[in-house]
Amino acid sequence: MALEKSRLKLGMVPLIDAAPLVVAKERGFFSEMGLDVELSREASWASVRDKLAVGALDGAQMLAPQSLAMSLGLSPLKVPMVAGMALNLGGNTITLANALWERMGEAEPRAALKALIAEDKAAGRPVMSFAVVYPFSSHAMELRLWLEAAGIDPERDVRIVVVPPPQMIAYLSAGNISGYCVGEPWGSLAVRLGLGRIAATSGDIFAGRLEKVFAVTRDWLDHHPETHHALLTALIGAAKWCDDNRAELAELLAQPQYINAPVDALRAPLLGEGGLPWDLITFHARAANFPWRSQAMWYLERMKLCGQLPAAADARAAADAVFRPDLYRAAAQDLGLAVPLTDYKTEGEHAGPWMLVRATAPIAMGPDLLLDGSVFDPLRANRPEEPASRAADTGDLS
Numbered sequence: 001m002a003l004e005k006s007r008l009k010l011g012m013v014p015l016i017d018a019a020p021l022v023v024a025k026e027r028g029f030f031s032e033m034g035l036d037v038e039l040s041r042e043a044s045w046a047s048v049r050d051k052l053a054v055g056a057l058d059g060a061q062m063l064a065p066q067s068l069a070m071s072l073g074l075s076p077l078k079v080p081m082v083a084g085m086a087l088n089l090g091g092n093t094i095t096l097a098n099a100l101w102e103r104m105g106e107a108e109p110r111a112a113l114k115a116l117i118a119e120d121k122a123a124g125r126p127v128m129s130f131a132v133v134y135p136f137s138s139h140a141m142e143l144r145l146w147l148e149a150a151g152i153d154p155e156r157d158v159r160i161v162v163v164p165p166p167q168m169i170a171y172l173s174a175g176n177i178s179g180y181c182v183g184e185p186w187g188s189l190a191v192r193l194g195l196g197r198i199a200a201t202s203g204d205i206f207a208g209r210l211e212k213v214f215a216v217t218r219d220w221l222d223h224h225p226e227t228h229h230a231l232l233t234a235l236i237g238a239a240k241w242c243d244d245n246r247a248e249l250a251e252l253l254a255q256p257q258y259i260n261a262p263v264d265a266l267r268a269p270l271l272g273e274g275g276l277p278w279d280l281i282t283f284h285a286r287a288a289n290f291p292w293r294s295q296a297m298w299y300l301e302r303m304k305l306c307g308q309l310p311a312a313a314d315a316r317a318a319a320d321a322v323f324r325p326d327l328y329r330a331a332a333q334d335l336g337l338a339v340p341l342t343d344y345k346t347e348g349e350h351a352g353p354w355m356l357v358r359a360t361a362p363i364a365m366g367p368d369l370l371l372d373g374s375v376f377d378p379l380r381a382n383r384p385e386e387p388a389s390r391a392a393d394t395g396d397l398s
Helices: 016-026 045-054 064-072 098-104 109-122 138-148 165-173 188-192 218-223 225-244 246-253 263-271 293-305 315-322 325-334 378-382 388-394
Strands: 007-012 036-041 059-063 081-086 092-097 129-132 159-162 179-183 196-201 212-217 354-356 363-365
Touching (some): 007 016, 007 045, 016 036, 016 225, 016 263, 045 059, 059 064, 064 081, 064 138, 064 212, 064 293, 081 225, 092 098, 098 109, 109 196, 129 138, 138 159, 138 293, 165 188, 218 225, 246 263, 293 378
Parallel strands (some): 129 159
Antiparallel strands (some): 354 363
């Protein structure tokens, strides 16, 4: 395999789900593929977007919805993107400030928050502000779903603002926000510092949802197909290493050039300590690296509900253009891994473990329930006239 380019600069944001990139560099997965990679620690998702668009980065860890929004021109820069693999499942938390938690008392958090919002409104107090990391992000969607499940209107009852992940704790400490949804470790670290409490995790809101992707521009892929294949091969191997070596992973990520946080603060979300679930974040198991087009469609349909995307937009066409399972399959099969044989599946049907049999070998999968109890069928979402029974029977649009 002749690489078109071997010296690369890849972007990452200081989050635990940047782990596959860090491990691929630190444990030699990139070098084994003939790649000399520099990791660029970026301050925000807007920085990742802009640097990819102008070619300052060859590729990057990216928010899954961000890659879709960028391709569709929903963000300031319209650049066709390609996501050949996901980097992880889950990994986000909703954290509320201690002051708010104390006001809520012992009641269920969402119900208590709804009551407080009504109380504040009656008293003429300003609406509470909650932060997310980017307008087109899983965090924005998770926060909205969590609020909506309590009967709280995200548009009218609260104010949602954008804050880069590493700055969340400072904003919370200063009292500028009442809470936030962010990727780890910035949620549990606030708890560790005595500033907040975790009210929900990704698994509570949409279990089994892919979170970050590895993305490049379509033009970059067109000019560097063999290099891209080598990158995916290295990152898939690194993601598997992450699942198998979590204690050592915490030490790697804690370094100043990566997350720059105490090792113990990273062990908690990686190992399920401090009251966090053991499967808060998954890097490779449960087909975590497969770029499901059905999940891309779910993100796009949520954008429609939020008014970010026109209702008439073709979600399937957009998902197919950006999420590329064919690229993942080629790299994963070079590693001898089982891969799904369908690009789509119904989301929200499984409360516990299940087996994906439409694969080169059966793949153990995890829960995928949504907080609101809904089931997302990609066939029905894109073609509402399609009989529900056919969609439920196949879960496959190919």
